[in-house]
Amino acid sequence: MTNLLEVKGLIRRFGGLTAVSEVSFDVRKAEIFGIIGPNGAGKTTLFNVIAGHFPPSAGSVHFEGEDISGHSSDEIGRRGIARTFQAVHAFQQQSTAENLRRAEVIARRHNPLHYFTHRSASVAADLQDVARFIGLDKLLDAPAGSLSYGLQKILGYGMALMAAPKLLLMDEPAAGLNPSEKLEAGALIRRLRDERGITVLLVEHDMPLVMGVCDRILVINQGKPIALGTPDSVKADSAVIEAYLGEDYEFA
Ligand SMILES: Nc1ncnc2c1ncn2[C@@H]1O[C@H](COP(=O)(O)OP(=O)(O)OP(=O)(O)O)[C@@H](O)[C@H]1O
Numbered sequence: 534m535t536n537l538l539e540v541k542g543l544i545r546r547f548g549g550l551t552a553v554s555e556v557s558f559d560v561r562k563a564e565i566f567g568i569i570g571p572n573g574a575g576k577t578t579l580f581n582v583i584a585g586h587f588p589p590s591a592g593s594v595h596f597e598g599e600d601i602s603g604h605s606s607d608e609i610g611r612r613g614i615a616r617t618f619q620a621v622h623a624f625q626q627q628s629t630a631e632n633l634r635r636a637e638v639i640a641r642r643h644n645p646l647h648y649f650t651h652r653s654a655s656v657a658a659d660l661q662d663v664a665r666f667i668g669l670d671k672l673l674d675a676p677a678g679s680l681s682y683g684l685q686k687i688l689g690y691g692m693a694l695m696a697a698p699k700l701l702l703m704d705e706p707a708a709g710l711n712p713s714e715k716l717e718a719g720a721l722i723r724r725l726r727d728e729r730g731i732t733v734l735l736v737e738h739d740m741p742l743v744m745g746v747c748d749r750i751l752v753i754n755q756g757k758p759i760a761l762g763t764p765d766s767v768k769a770d771s772a773v774i775e776a777y778l779g780e781d782y783e784f785a
C-alpha cells in the first residue's frame with residue numbers, strides 16, 4: 534500500500550457555513566504534502582477533522598487503509614498520527630528534557646503497544662536521540678521559557694516526535710519564525726522524511742517554505758479544492774493565481 538492517508542469527499546459544515554466542501558486527496562508514504570489556500574479557505578478545519586478534533590459532516594478519512602473518520606483524537610494518536618501546533622505549547626518553567634519526557638509519558642500512556650513496537654524499529658523515540666535530531670541536545674537542562682520562540686517551536690516538533698508518529702501533521706511550522714529559523718525548519722521537515730521516514734502533512738502560509746519542501750500541494754479556496762500537484766504545476770495554475778490575487782503572497 535503506497536497511500537498512507539486517503540481523504541474522500543470530505544465535507545465539514547458549521548451551521549449554514551460549509552468550511553470544507555468535497556475535498557479529496559491521498560498522501561503517499563514518506564511524502565511531504567502541503568495544504569495551502571487564502572485565509573478562511575478551510576485548511577485548519579480540514580486538518581482538525583483529520584486529527585479527530587471534530588468529525589466530518591460527510592466523506593471519509595482512511596489511514597493505513599482503515600476508516601478513521603470521526604474517531605477521537607486520542608484514538609487517531611494511537612494509530613500513529615501526531616501533530617504540532619501553531620503556537621508554542623511547552624511548559625515554560627520545565628526544562629527541554631522535562632518537556633520531552635512529559636510528551637513521552639503521554640505517548641506511552643495513550644499507546645503502549647504502538648510506542649513499544651516503534652521503539653524497537655529504526656524510529657526509536659528515545660529522548661537523547663530526539664533531542665539530537667532537533668538540535669536541542671546541548672540545551673536539555675535549559676528551561677523552555679529561556680529558549681527563543683523559534684527553538685520553542687522546534688521543541689514542540691520534538692515533543693510530537695516522542696510519540697514516534699508515522700504521520701506528522703504540522704500546523705504552520707514557520708509561523709513566527711525569523712528568516713534563518715524558517716530555513717532551519719524547512720531542513721528539519723525534510724530530515725523528518727529523509728532520515729526517519731515520517732510522512733508529513735503541513736498547512737503553511739509561507740510560500741518559499743511550502744514550495745521548497747513539499748512533493749505535492751493541495752490548494753483550497755472557500756472550502757473547495759482548486760488545484761493539486763507539484764509545486765511547479767500549482768504555481769503556474771491560473772485558478773491558484775486568481776485565488777491569491779490581491780493577497781500579498783510571493784510564489785518564490
Ligand atoms: N469551530 C468553528 N465554528 C464555526 N466556524 C468555524 C469554525 N472553525 C472554522 N470556522 C469557519 O470555517 C471557515 C474556514 O476556517 P479555517 O480556520 O479552516 O480557515 P483557514 O484556511 O485555516 O484560514 P487561515 O489561513 O486564516 O488560518 C471560516 O469561515 C471560519 O470562520
Ligand SMILES: [Mg+2]
Binds near residue numbers: 576577578
Ligand atoms: Mg488556519
